[in-house]
Amino acid sequence: MMTSNTLTVTDNRTNRTYTVPITDGTVRAMDFRQMRTGEEDFGLILYDPAFTNTASCRSSITYLDGERGILEYRGYPIEDLAERCTFLEVAYLLLFGELPNKAELDAWVFEITHHTMLHETTRKFMEGFRYDAHPMSMLMSSVAALSTVYPDAKEVHNPASRMLQTKRLIGKMPTIAAMSYRHNVGFPYVYPDNDLNYTENFMNMLWRMVEPKYAANPVLARALDILFILHADHEQNCSTNTMRSVGSSLADPYLAVASAAAALSGPLHGGANEEVLKMLDEIGTKENVPAYIQRVKDGHIKLMGFGHRVYKNYDPRAKIIKRTADQVFQVTGRNPKLDIALELERIALQDPYFVSRKLYPNVDFYSGIIYQAVGFKPDMFTVLFAIPRTVGWLAQWQEMLIDSEQKIARPRQIYTGQRNRKFVPVAERGAVAV
Numbered sequence: 001m002m003t004s005n006t007l008t009v010t011d012n013r014t015n016r017t018y019t020v021p022i023t024d025g026t027v028r029a030m031d032f033r034q035m036r037t038g039e040e041d042f043g044l045i046l047y048d049p050a051f052t053n054t055a056s057c058r059s060s061i062t063y064l065d066g067e068r069g070i071l072e073y074r075g076y077p078i079e080d081l082a083e084r085c086t087f088l089e090v091a092y093l094l095l096f097g098e099l100p101n102k103a104e105l106d107a108w109v110f111e112i113t114h115h116t117m118l119h120e121t122t123r124k125f126m127e128g129f130r131y132d133a134h135p136m137s138m139l140m141s142s143v144a145a146l147s148t149v150y151p152d153a154k155e156v157h158n159p160a161s162r163m164l165q166t167k168r169l170i171g172k173m174p175t176i177a178a179m180s181y182r183h184n185v186g187f188p189y190v191y192p193d194n195d196l197n198y199t200e201n202f203m204n205m206l207w208r209m210v211e212p213k214y215a216a217n218p219v220l221a222r223a224l225d226i227l228f229i230l231h232a233d234h235e236q237n238c239s240t241n242t243m244r245s246v247g248s249s250l251a252d253p254y255l256a257v258a259s260a261a262a263a264l265s266g267p268l269h270g271g272a273n274e275e276v277l278k279m280l281d282e283i284g285t286k287e288n289v290p291a292y293i294q295r296v297k298d299g300h301i302k303l304m305g306f307g308h309r310v311y312k313n314y315d316p317r318a319k320i321i322k323r324t325a326d327q328v329f330q331v332t333g334r335n336p337k338l339d340i341a342l343e344l345e346r347i348a349l350q351d352p353y354f355v356s357r358k359l360y361p362n363v364d365f366y367s368g369i370i371y372q373a374v375g376f377k378p379d380m381f382t383v384l385f386a387i388p389r390t391v392g393w394l395a396q397w398q399e400m401l402i403d404s405e406q407k408i409a410r411p412r413q414i415y416t417g418q419r420n421r422k423f424v425p426v427a428e429r430g431a432v433a434v
């Protein structure tokens with residue numbers, strides 16, 4: 001008997017009708033393969049460049065409702081987690097599915113804290129970068145290089161090995177990030193300090209100079225922790241899709257995280273926060289905002305930090321970041337760029353161009369302004385995104401590996417090139433216009 005949870009399709013080429021199940025609001029692409037014109041026909045394939053309407057997995061990690069502006073990790077609203085948790089607590093939640101009790105949290109923090117050191121050869125490897133290397137490029141390459149230090153990471157089907165690499169990666173990302181920064185500005189590297197919490201220790205490795213003990217400003221350390229929570233996961237975004245795709249070949253997690261970080265570095269993804277600051281610099285003053293908006297509307301440039309593939313309502317993370325900015329500015333003084341950003345947002349949110357396209361500020365619009373006030377250079381902004389997102393990448397990688405439906409990721413294509421061409425020896429070939 002046909003239930004209502006089905007889709008009936010008539011293939012007008014053959015007049016045949018097919019009924020396929022609908023599960024969780026989704027039809028299976030492979031159910032369309034049976035729709036063929038004859039023996040020779042391969043069957044129908046779904047075409048979806050940029051995956052705008054294709055689910056690639058089942059996931060119980062992050063829930064996102066872009067129409068309503070809702071974001072939850074393992075069912076907990078992002079607002080509650082940002083207000084009441086530490087980043088490492090949220091990391092535990094994302095990886096294990098439950099918030100830790102006190103003993104579990106203490107053990108978890110201890111473990112991560114004791115994986116913050118780098119092997120000396122990794123430190124020396126980092127010394128080899130050019131003096132002005134971009135910190136994000138150094139981060140990616142150094143994470144990939146960890147693959148040479150931990151050959152045991154190849155055992156991706158071994159849960160104990162996976163957990164060990166996960167702890168190593170979460171522990172070492174801030175160390176590599178901080179060393180990338182110190183290298184870039186020509187300061188000696190600072191080793192981790194196990195007395196400090198995750199973000200305080202990161203700040204120590206970034207900014208300690210000659211003082212024997214680094215004391216982080218607690219307001220700034222907490223703001224950074226909140227920003228880390230907000231960036232920890234965001235379901236199947238470009239870099240997470242890369243993590244899953246590279247991981248699906250059973251490459252080790254250091255290589256998969258390096259690949260995911262490479263995807264994150266692009267200006268349309270995590271690189272947008274750096275671009276926002278460049279944009280605010282270019283605009284210069286509030287008065288120049290309308291002219292800039294006009295250039296965006298004329299299609300010459302994009303308003304960086306605006307728009308999102310899935311949020312068609314205000315990005316809930318941007319709201320929390322705006323609040324956090326107020327706390328940071330009480331310590332650092334107001335970043336004058338905020339006025340330009342607020343004016344950009346005010347004008348854009350009234351303008352039919354942005355309203356009709358549902359373009360709202362995303363997570364990157366305000367994060368850079370905070371990062372700059374805290375003391376980060378813009379070329380560190382995407383690195384600051386990569387540190388917490390490593391947790392999301394690893395949680396998704398783990399979920400992918402234990403999902404019996406997953407296989408090596410390998411999309412189809414529609415071939416548009418020529419076929420069966422006659423080979424011409426080099427001496428007989430004419431000039432080709434390129």
Ligand code: ACO
Nearest residue numbers: 268269270272296302303304305306307308309357362364
């Ligand atoms: N400024 C101006 N116009 C924009 C912007 C923007 N920031 N974003 C989208 N649009 C326009 C597009 O030109 C398009 O207009 P059209 O229908 O007239 O052609 C329409 O809005 C729809 O945009 P798409 O490009 O189809 O949206 P898509 O989902 O592919 O892109 C993206 C999403 C890449 C985030 C885009 O909005 C963008 O480039 N934003 C700026 C970069 C940015 O801030 N990236 C960070 C995203 S958050 C993150 O990764 C952490």
